[in-house]
């Protein structure tokens with residue numbers, strides 16, 4: 703898989719071992735939770751779920767495909783969706 707190439711299209715994300723990670727800082731805590739809620743809906747639709755560390759209005763997100771022990775297209779698909787959701791909520 704061309705991970706570096708895929709990350710070129712996802713400049714907010716960085717490769718860390720078997721995961722891709724990014725942080726999202728929302729305008730306030732309620733907005734951060736709205737972002738988490740919208741991510742949750744999309745993740746459930748995709749049956750692919752990020753790890754999310756909620757720190758006040760900053761979300762630390764990590765994606766990997768646990769079943770495969772590493773990165774798959776599902777991770778990059780969800781990463782792009784997360785970017786769209788974050789932008790929509792002013793993050």
Ligand SMILES: C[C@H](O)[C@H](O)[C@H]1CNC2=NC(N)=NC(=O)C2=N1
Nearest residue numbers: 749750751752766767768769770
């Ligand atoms: C049984 C269920 O389909 C699997 O456990 C799904 C759920 N969500 C998942 N999310 C992620 N990130 N990786 C997985 O391998 C995965 N597997």
